[in-house]
Amino acid sequence: MDRSKTLKKSDTTRLAMIEAAIDIFGDVGFHAASNRQLAKAAGVNLALISYHFGGKSGLYLAVFRHINDQMAQRLKPLSEAIHSEIIKISGSQAKNPKSKQQPNTIDDTECHKPLSQLQRSKRSLELIEAVLFTHIEVLSSEQTAPWAKLILKEQQKPGEAFEIMYSGALADLLTILCKLIAIILQKQHDHSEVKLSALTLLGQTQILRSSRATLERYMGWESIADKEVALLKKQIHHNLQALFLTVSHQ
Amino acid sequence: MDRSKTLKKSDTTRLAMIEAAIDIFGDVGFHAASNRQLAKAAGVNLALISYHFGGKSGLYLAVFRHINDQMAQRLKPLSEAIHSEIIKISGSQAKNPKSKQQPNTIDDTECHKPLSQLQRSKRSLELIEAVLFTHIEVLSSEQTAPWAKLILKEQQKPGEAFEIMYSGALADLLTILCKLIAIILQKQHDHSEVKLSALTLLGQTQILRSSRATLERYMGWESIADKEVALLKKQIHHNLQALFLTVSHQ
DNA sequence: GTCTATAGTCGGATAGAC
């Protein structure tokens, strides 16, 4: 309600506990983290974990809700921009044979000159690249490193916490990719080929987390900073061009 | 020594403990697994964990040594076949400007008729696909599922166990892929582009494990069996064609 | 080699003072 502005004492405590817990859970996992360790890292008393979250499990879930909120907030601008542009791009495209004409009342400057399929594809490809590059930046950033670790852990043994993530930012991200790919392939965005295509794309960026140790070791990288990120982006750019620019052949 | 044939009682006990431990460690992780649980699953007494492996950590390392041996054994036929074929394929190719001529004394039927670059690329691409499909089968098989889970866990927090895996089968797999890609791209196999290309390829197959929960959920799959594996293979095949068949353009 | 029994430690949770 109106408490959204006034930050009560308990809110700052809760936040401190959640932020400390992100690091610890991400680092050592749920079971290896002890309540004592969590409380000490947050600089609060042991008993407050039970008081505020009902126990370690409650804190764990609160951590995922918090991460999901943060991620959604971070992706929101890009997501909204792309969604509105998708309407523009596909405005003249028939996704579905029956609804060929879509009376578009939006006062948009470009929406009345129909784009060629080639133009649509090119623009979609640019947007896909933007999404993946954003994803790479999120995955490589030190700040979000614990997030990624937590999500990966949940992927392997999905529980209640996975639901929180999946139904939030994760599904959004995939849906955007699928809509863009659908424009290029001229297929439905929920076609299984389109979805697998999106997933294999994300797989390529996710090596930053899922295979980070192998990546560092095999590339001979001591850390993954700007230079290394740039190299990976270059590779992804190259792959994207190859995967989607020659799509007219098939 | 000569004990390799006669299976002593203690060996069968150790093996039972290791195999039970693979499932449990893979399922719940190192910390969440208790010695009691491990002993019960193996059908042995609690104290034998300390006796045979010196404790839970020792058992954990033994598990990784075992997995690495198994994986190496499984990949060996394919690995050797490919290595010998790479010699054939690249026999007439100059990897390095100085060593253009390689006097090949192998009594191979095909080694004396030089292959065109197109032929070499095509064959390499077939072999890459074979490697990735094998990888997909390993990752999707229920039997090896716990292996993959363990490896993923170690990637996130690499310790002594990661060393065992990395310096074994994992590095072999990557090296084979790089050598094949190098033939297509006509670059050194240790060139960073080649290595990143191999890693992004593996990333696409690794979604079977790293994003399994998302994969199942987003694709609407209830399980990942033959039908689902076939779909993923089809997608990987498609991606491979796009990524490497048009390489002559660049 | 395998088992039983137990010592010693640490964990999560809570009652009750402030």
Next chain:
DNA sequence: GTCTATCCGACTATAGAC
């Protein structure tokens, strides 16, 4: 809301019988 003190269960590891 926050803290101290404490309970009790579960754990690892080991000593010693067989």
